[in-house]
Amino acid sequence: MSEPMMAAGFVAAFLDYASEKGAPRGALLTASGLREEDLDDQDNRVPIAAYQAMIGAGIAATQDTALLLRHTLDTKLETISIVGQIVHTSASLAHSIEQLNRYLRLMSENDAVAGQDRFELLAQNGEAWIVDHMPIGGSSEAPPYLALEASFARFISEFRRSFPDLTFELEMEVTYGPPPHVQDYPDLFRVPVRFNSTRNALRIDPVWLSADSAFEPGHQYAFGIFxxxxxxxxxxxxxxxxxxxxxxxxxLPDLHKGSLSMDKISRDLGMSRQTLYRRLKEEGVTFAEIHDSLRERMARDYLAARKVSVNETAYLLGFSEASSFVRAFKRWTGMTPSAFREEGAGA
Structure with missing residues (x-):
């Protein structure tokens, strides 16, 4: 199993915020194992564990256990993630939650809940609730309250900014106990909070369920782009x-060796040869086709960059003879490697 990943935009935003609050920027990066360049593109993927380690380091440096909560309330989702742009150009609350569930994985891969959407907009006994179905765990870097605080704080902060004259949040129910900064809850959330409840839910003004609560019109074009x-x-x-x-x-690291063993690859992937064969069949591709396609893609990259010769490219791709590479390249592209290389230079 590969480790869960998340969008770098959230990590970059927290890094900036925690640094402004006094946490040493270099120490935060060191704790996370990330580099500044890992965070340049908000759509880049970084390990969730790295983010959790950075949060832990930020809390330790500032001695503020509410640091992530304050960060969430003080930042705008649309500046961190494309999902924020989608939510802000949605037609209504129900529509925005539908989009949120659809694109959650772009923000964080552990937000998915097996068999159901993470967020549910629920009408119950004349009340309106946003229920968060994500299972909450905890670790030394990420106590269980952190994820829920940030989840509901994001809803609250976005509506406070977008609709400052309207009531949105009314009360919260959470499954965790009072956090170390519980004394800050009245100022930050501004609603009653029931701890150790049976669910994680935010009660909102029922007006947001009505047809009259449509968001500002005119965003259909932007919504489509996002x-x-x-x-x-x-x-x-x-x-x-x-x-x-x-x-x-x-x-890829062994491409220059030419002959690759499907048995070895299956072992490296932690599965039997039969399982690997079945998985390949399900995707409608063979091991040989993947090898051949990767060779073609890398050949185009090497030759277009013009940093290696045709003979060197043949070696890097695992061809025992340059003539075999030339024949394969003509099969892929209809051109000789030399012609392709020169054409790229002209372009």
Whole structure:
């Protein structure tokens, strides 16, 4: 199992915020094992464990256990993630929660809940609730209250900014006990909080369930742009989950060896040869096709960059003879490697 990942935008935003509050920036990065360049692109993927370690270091440095909560209340989701742009151009609360459930994985891979959406908008006995179904665990770096605090604080803060003259939040129910900074809850959440409850839920003004509570119109065009971008990101994540991507990751370092063993790859992936064969069949591809396709893609990259010769490219791709590489490249592209290389130089 690969480790759960999340969007770098959230980590970068917390790093900036914690640094402004007095936590040494270098120490936060060291604790997380991340580099500044890992956080340059908000859509980049970084380990959730790295984020949790950074939060722990930030709390230790500032001696403020409410640091993540304050950060969430003070920042705008649309500046951190494409999902924030989608939520802010949605047609209504119900529509925004639908989009949130759809694109949660772009923010954090552990937000998914097996068999159901994470967030549910619930009408119950004349009341309106947003229920968070994510199972809450805890660790030394991430106590159980942190994720829920941030979850409900995000809803509250976004509505406070977008609709400052309207009531949104009314009360909270949480499954965890009072956190170390419980004395700050009245000032930060501004609603009653019931601890050690049977569910994690935020009660809101029922007006947000009505048809009259539609958000400001005119965002359909922007909504379409943002969702197309998000759909592309989701497709990239889905491709990276496939057995093809896993095999490519295993064979790329040994591509220059030429002959690769399917038995070895299956062992490296922690599965039997029969299981690997079945997974490949399900994706409609063979081991040989993956090997051949990866060779073609790398050949194009090497030759287009013009940093290695045709003979060197043949070696890097595991061809025993340059003539075999030339024949393979003509099969892939209809061109000789030399012609392709020169054409790239001209472009």
């Amino acid at each position: 969702t197309r971008h998000a759909d592309g990101l989701l497709q990239e994540l889905e491709r990276s989950d496939g057995i093809r991507a896993q095999i490519e990751g295993q064979i």
